[in-house]
Amino acid sequence: MSLLDGIRDPRDLDVLTHEQLTDLAAEIRTFLVENVARTGGHLGPNLGVVELTIALHRVFASPADPIIFDTGHQSYVHKLLTGRQDFSALRARGGLAGYPQRSESPHDVVESSHASSSLSWADGVSRAFSRTGRSDRHVVAVVGDGALTGGMTWEALNNITDDNDRNLVVVVNDNGRSYAPTIGGMARHLNRVRTTETYRDLSQKSSRIAGRFGAVGRALYRGVRGGTHGFLSRFTNNSALYSNLDVKYLGPVDGHDLPALIETLELAKSYGAPVIVHVITEKGRGYQPALDDEADQFHAVGRIDPATGGALGASAPGWTDVFAEELVRIGEKRDDVIAMTAAMLRPTGLAPFAERFPDRVYDVGIAEQHAVTSAAGLAYGGLHPVVALYSTFVNRAFDQVLMDVALHQAGVTFVLDRSGVTGPDGPSHHGMWDLALLHIVPRIRIAAPRDETRLREELQEAVAVRDAPTVVRFPKGAVGEDIPTLERLQDGVDVLARGDAEDVLIVGIGPFARLGLDVASRLRAQGIGATVVDPRWVVPVPASIVELAARHRLVITLEDGIRVGGIGTRVRQVLREAGIDTAVDELGLPDEFLDHASREQILEDAGLTPAKIAQDVVAQVLGTRVPVARRDNGRGLPAVTGEFTLRSTGH
Numbered sequence: 001m002s003l004l005d006g007i008r009d010p011r012d013l014d015v016l017t018h019e020q021l022t023d024l025a026a027e028i029r030t031f032l033v034e035n036v037a038r039t040g041g042h043l044g045p046n047l048g049v050v051e052l053t054i055a056l057h058r059v060f061a062s063p064a065d066p067i068i069f070d071t072g073h074q075s076y077v078h079k080l081l082t083g084r085q086d087f088s089a090l091r092a093r094g095g096l097a098g099y100p101q102r103s104e105s106p107h108d109v110v111e112s113s114h115a116s117s118s119l120s121w122a123d124g125v126s127r128a129f130s131r132t133g134r135s136d137r138h139v140v141a142v143v144g145d146g147a148l149t150g151g152m153t154w155e156a157l158n159n160i161t162d163d164n165d166r167n168l169v170v171v172v173n174d175n176g177r178s179y180a181p182t183i184g185g186m187a188r189h190l191n192r193v194r195t196t197e198t199y200r201d202l203s204q205k206s207s208r209i210a211g212r213f214g215a216v217g218r219a220l221y222r223g224v225r226g227g228t229h230g231f232l233s234r235f236t237n238n239s240a241l242y243s244n245l246d247v248k249y250l251g252p253v254d255g256h257d258l259p260a261l262i263e264t265l266e267l268a269k270s271y272g273a274p275v276i277v278h279v280i281t282e283k284g285r286g287y288q289p290a291l292d293d294e295a296d297q298f299h300a301v302g303r304i305d306p307a308t309g310g311a312l313g314a315s316a317p318g319w320t321d322v323f324a325e326e327l328v329r330i331g332e333k334r335d336d337v338i339a340m341t342a343a344m345l346r347p348t349g350l351a352p353f354a355e356r357f358p359d360r361v362y363d364v365g366i367a368e369q370h371a372v373t374s375a376a377g378l379a380y381g382g383l384h385p386v387v388a389l390y391s392t393f394v395n396r397a398f399d400q401v402l403m404d405v406a407l408h409q410a411g412v413t414f415v416l417d418r419s420g421v422t423g424p425d426g427p428s429h430h431g432m433w434d435l436a437l438l439h440i441v442p443r444i445r446i447a448a449p450r451d452e453t454r455l456r457e458e459l460q461e462a463v464a465v466r467d468a469p470t471v472v473r474f475p476k477g478a479v480g481e482d483i484p485t486l487e488r489l490q491d492g493v494d495v496l497a498r499g500d501a502e503d504v505l506i507v508g509i510g511p512f513a514r515l516g517l518d519v520a521s522r523l524r525a526q527g528i529g530a531t532v533v534d535p536r537w538v539v540p541v542p543a544s545i546v547e548l549a550a551r552h553r554l555v556i557t558l559e560d561g562i563r564v565g566g567i568g569t570r571v572r573q574v575l576r577e578a579g580i581d582t583a584v585d586e587l588g589l590p591d592e593f594l595d596h597a598s599r600e601q602i603l604e605d606a607g608l609t610p611a612k613i614a615q616d617v618v619a620q621v622l623g624t625r626v627p628v629a630r631r632d633n634g635r636g637l638p639a640v641t642g643e644f645t646l647r648s649t650g651h
Helices: 010-015 018-040 050-058 076-081 118-131 143-147 149-158 185-195 197-212 214-225 231-235 236-242 259-272 289-293 320-331 351-356 368-380 391-408 436-440 452-463 511-523 545-551 569-575 599-605 610-622
Strands: 068-071 139-142 169-172 250-252 275-282 337-343 360-364 386-390 411-419 446-448 470-473 494-497 504-508 530-536 537-539 554-564 583-589
Touching: 018 050, 018 076, 018 259, 050 076, 050 139, 050 169, 050 259, 068 118, 118 139, 118 149, 143 149, 149 169, 149 214, 169 185, 185 530, 236 411, 250 259, 259 275, 320 337, 320 351, 320 411, 320 452, 337 368, 368 386, 368 391, 368 610, 386 391, 391 411, 391 436, 411 452, 436 470, 436 554, 446 452, 452 470, 494 511, 504 511, 504 545, 511 554, 511 610, 530 545, 537 569, 545 569, 554 569, 554 610, 569 583, 583 610
Parallel strands: 068 139, 139 169, 169 275, 250 275, 337 360, 337 386, 386 411, 411 470, 446 470, 504 530, 504 554, 554 583
Antiparallel strands: 446 537, 494 530
């Protein structure tokens, strides 16, 4: 039996020697490569924290001592050491989540996996322990160095160091990268610490020399290294980083040296006050294909060949690829267009723009709020910023979109990747709130392209707006074939299909236009005429949508965002303001946190399949389901039997 097979609880680590722990680390790396290669997931970050996670669970008593990961994509080793070793369905329905999840284990504390929040969590938990007399418990926050670019970490540190009577350990996992190399002044400082010859020489020599003197020498080494700001930090000027913080600093320590890690963490544990432990790790450690990947060292991978690291299966052109190509074209014509992102240059498609125009791209680190307000300033200065973010992360900068961009009528374009249901990444990463959040911003204009051609033209239209924020949103995955336009109305609305009668108006938002066409086809088979439109620009609601709704008996809106307060709600309100009483059925995602599963599974759960929608519309036209379609006095009810059933094909 392997060592890993014998680990069902962190306390199983207590009986292992340092040599066995080193062997266990090697087994875990082999396990990760073999298993993540089959399912896809966050490989590079977890390969980098194997020894660190082993040391954390050896020294601290999780779950009594909560361990909070920032971000949670580096928690795979933690899952293995807490009894979760079935990775066969990682990030799939019924399998392990790709992030910590409380329903899986009491060892998982924070699920959100939005970066830079762990220190605030740790601050709150440790204060609660102190206030309720649980002074024997410790709180550990594992912060990737990329998370230190987020403002919340510094807000939290400011408060943590104002109250030093707590058992709180902050482990800075410093690998020089978030997705790509970490940027900014903080990153430059830490990079000097990692690469300076003084640090490397002193680290190696002091450890070797102390080791020659046995236990006494090692104890002396630990004591010296655990000085007020760390022995080695004096030679790298790392103490300057924390000179204004009343907090103990230990390190830097080699994040792959298990004995050194365990000794340092034991020192931190025994201190009785907040401690920062600076750990230097290597992302992708032990797997050469990851180390050779200059882009992101296999931060996140699909299914790969574990022997070579090569991707399995050809990937179709994606939405991000189309955006990336079109932005370069726009940049070639307009030198005032610049690009911004928050530590996600490649994932959001900005790498080609950066290669073509290296001086026109700003990566601000994991700091979405700063990015948005800085973009407002750039717009004031005569530029047009294109801020590319994952949809889920624009949630963090809502106030800045509202007060810094919209209030000041700044011409800023937001490109929201991974909007709607993203699938395997789970509740914190679905891009399902952006429409409901952003459509309430005054003057904002929101586009939802249905295909490649519309993405290109709507992006061009967005950057032409100079006096208001614009948004272009699209989902994760392949873009699919173009959906032809039957007719473009004066205000830019595309009519995609017309029925024999104007019974139902289907407003398909973005890629859901394809869903609308499928529904219309099924209704046609039941004698119900359906008009399908793609608004292209969903906010403000185009006037032609209002006019079409007045002529139809029922309006159906389809969106891949939450239906509560979504675009369908806005359409209904606009119709009422215009005095139009056509019933509106707003279809979208429920206002719930949706677990990880495939996109298809999640949409089926939400009733967003052609068969289910068509069945409900038939009932509404017959008057047996609310909202009930308005009666057509001139034509009467269509000739349907009311026995419409779900078909087994095509969902």
